[in-house]
Amino acid sequence: MNKPLTLTAVDRDFFRAVALAAFANPFSPEREALDRQIIGDDLRCSRDELIDLVVDRVTARLEGLRRSGKGDPVLYRGEDRSLLQTAFQFDIYHRYRAPFDAFILDQQRAGDRPIKVPFAGEVLDQLERLGYSRPDCLRYLEIFYQIRRAFYFIDTALVGLSPSMHTLRLQLWNNIFTCDINLYDQRLWDRMEDFSTLLLGETGTGKGAAAAAIGRSGFIPFDDKTGCFKDSFTRTFISRNLSQYPESLLESELFGHRKGAFTGAIDNHEGVFTRCSAHGSIFLDEIGDVSIPVQIKLLQVLQERTFAPVGSHDRLRFNGRVIAATNRPLDELRREGQFRDDFYYRLCSDQIIVPPLRQRVQEESSELPALVKNILQRMLGHECSAMAAEISEGLRITLGPHYAWPGNVRELEQAVRRMLLTRRYEGDRLVVGGGGLQDALVAGVSQGSLDARGLLAGYCGLLYQRLGSYEEVARRTGLDRRTVKKYVMAETQEEAAST
Ligand SMILES: Nc1ncnc2c1ncn2[C@@H]1O[C@H](COP(=O)(O)OP(=O)(O)OP(=O)(O)O)[C@@H](O)[C@H]1O
Numbered sequence: 001m002n003k004p005l006t007l008t009a010v011d012r013d014f015f016r017a018v019a020l021a022a023f024a025n026p027f028s029p030e031r032e033a034l035d036r037q038i039i040g041d042d043l044r045c046s047r048d049e050l051i052d053l054v055v056d057r058v059t060a061r062l063e064g065l066r067r068s069g070k071g072d073p074v075l076y077r078g079e080d081r082s083l084l085q086t087a088f089q090f091d092i093y094h095r096y097r098a099p100f101d102a103f104i105l106d107q108q109r110a111g112d113r114p115i116k117v118p119f120a121g122e123v124l125d126q127l128e129r130l131g132y133s134r135p136d137c138l139r140y141l142e143i144f145y146q147i148r149r150a151f152y153f154i155d156t157a158l159v160g161l162s163p164s165m166h167t168l169r170l171q172l173w174n175n176i177f178t179c180d181i182n183l184y185d186q187r188l189w190d191r192m193e194d195f196s197t198l199l200l201g202e203t204g205t206g207k208g209a210a211a212a213a214i215g216r217s218g219f220i221p222f223d224d225k226t227g228c229f230k231d232s233f234t235r236t237f238i239s240r241n242l243s244q245y246p247e248s249l250l251e252s253e254l255f256g257h258r259k260g261a262f263t264g265a266i267d268n269h270e271g272v273f274t275r276c277s278a279h280g281s282i283f284l285d286e287i288g289d290v291s292i293p294v295q296i297k298l299l300q301v302l303q304e305r306t307f308a309p310v311g312s313h314d315r316l317r318f319n320g321r322v323i324a325a326t327n328r329p330l331d332e333l334r335r336e337g338q339f340r341d342d343f344y345y346r347l348c349s350d351q352i353i354v355p356p357l358r359q360r361v362q363e364e365s366s367e368l369p370a371l372v373k374n375i376l377q378r379m380l381g382h383e384c385s386a387m388a389a390e391i392s393e394g395l396r397i398t399l400g401p402h403y404a405w406p407g408n409v410r411e412l413e414q415a416v417r418r419m420l421l422t423r424r425y426e427g428d429r430l431v432v433g434g435g436g437l438q439d440a441l442v443a444g445v446s447q448g449s450l451d452a453r454g455l456l457a458g459y460c461g462l463l464y465q466r467l468g469s470y471e472e473v474a475r476r477t478g479l480d481r482r483t484v485k486k487y488v489m490a491e492t493q494e495e496a497a498s499t
Pocket residue numbers: 157158159160201202203204205206207208209210285326327354371374409410413
């Protein structure tokens with residue numbers, strides 16, 4: 001048997017950096033530093049250009065080894081073999097980025113039916129040539145697809161260049177792959193169901209978008225016989241806004257019901273926990289709104305992974321992940337006994353805070369123009385840079401740099417529409433006059449000049465300004481929503497009259 005080959009010290013250092021880059025979080029500064037180390041240059045370039053340069057360098061170095069007859073990893077042993085295998089994997093994955101992206105779009109268009117992966121055979125053959133067993137090759141194909149989906153959904157769904165958006169992307173990536181993708185690849189890829197996630201943040205910040213990025217990026221096995229992944233990612237994310245359902249219907253929506261379980265249950269009904277695929281995620285939005293009995297049932301699902309449809313004693317199994325979100329102050333709800341501690345502890349394997357728009361805008365002045373451009377593109381179906389620049393400038397002039405954006409990106413979407421309709425957006429009046437509102441309330445209280453109605457109207461107005469929804473203010477004050485709205489509207493008119 002021939003003596004195994006060894007890499008030169010220079011090659012070994014190079015491929016060590018490639019291996020570290022391959023396993024690093026692509027949204028982390030460490031990854032960027034490694035990429036720069038690999039190209040050996042501190043060029044000013046975009047992230048995509050940097051990656052292209054890295055891939056060129058890696059491909060060229062591997063090609064050089066191949067040409068000198070030293071390119072086959074099986075000729076090496078130990079660290080050198082695994083470094084070369086990782087470098088070839090890195091090379092294969094990056095060469096198939098565009099086909100994977102095209103496949104993701106095709107699958108999105110095709111919907112819930114899994115479609116054939118046209119390039120799967122080629123990728124598997126190239127992996128097999130590196131000396132991997134067939135099951136290992138299949139797993140790498142599956143992981144490549146998962147990595148590409150995660151990158152695609154985290155990157156495209158969450159626009160923003162501010163440091164807090166970089167942090168958010170980094171956290172979402174770790175939520176999917178853990179902070180050690182090597183460990184994920186070896187041990188955790190099929191054991192993520194107990195890693196539940198709690199997304200916190202104000203209304204309209206993008207918690208739903210962040211949840212969708214996680215939910216569409218789960219591991220999906222490949223079926224070697226059909227040449228398709230076993231599930232479409234369009235089926236692996238089910239989202240429900242829990243505050244939409246009256247208590248009587250919520251359990252049925254979540255867990256399903258049996259025919260005759262209650263008046264009106266004329267047929268069996270499958271709940272979302274039954275419909276969610278084994279590698280899918282359920283997004284429970286507005287989790288802070290659910291009653292204690294529903295919290296107990298959800299806790300059971302998370303703890304025992306089983307649930308019973310309403311009107312049935314059969315316990316069904318749930319294998320997916322749970323992602324939950326709320327814009328309500330959970331700490332307060334827990335202190336007041338409205339949110340159970342045991343449920344909270346089961347939900348928060350990971351807790352991610354989605355940053356408010358005002359923070360993002362303060363951190364990075366290009367944040368607003370980038371979002372406006374993205375919103376227009378989604379609205380009009382093509383890039384409109386000039387229009388985006390005009391609208392962003394209009395918003396900047398009218399609202400100033402310190403506008404609070406209480407409705408966050410959702411408010412910005414409406415602001416863009418309003419600008420298209422009328423060329424003006426004055427901001428949320430309650431916030432524009434916000435300082436005045438608080439000052440007037442405090443002054444009224446200290447002077448003792450407010451009657452009960454004025455006190456409540458001022459307080460509701462102030463809360464609405466902070467919380468951004470009538471429902472939320474109603475919950476906080478114990479008033480009903482219509483009363484809150486009446487007070488808030490009255491306060492708005494008074495504010496408008498005094499300005
Ligand atoms: N970073 C972002 N880039 C692009 N669009 C975004 C971003 N964040 C949010 N959006 C868009 O803003 C809108 C509101 O986002 P989303 O519904 O996810 O907010 P939310 O935090 O879940 O709100 P709520 O707490 O009221 O449910 C959506 O249309 C979403 O696509």
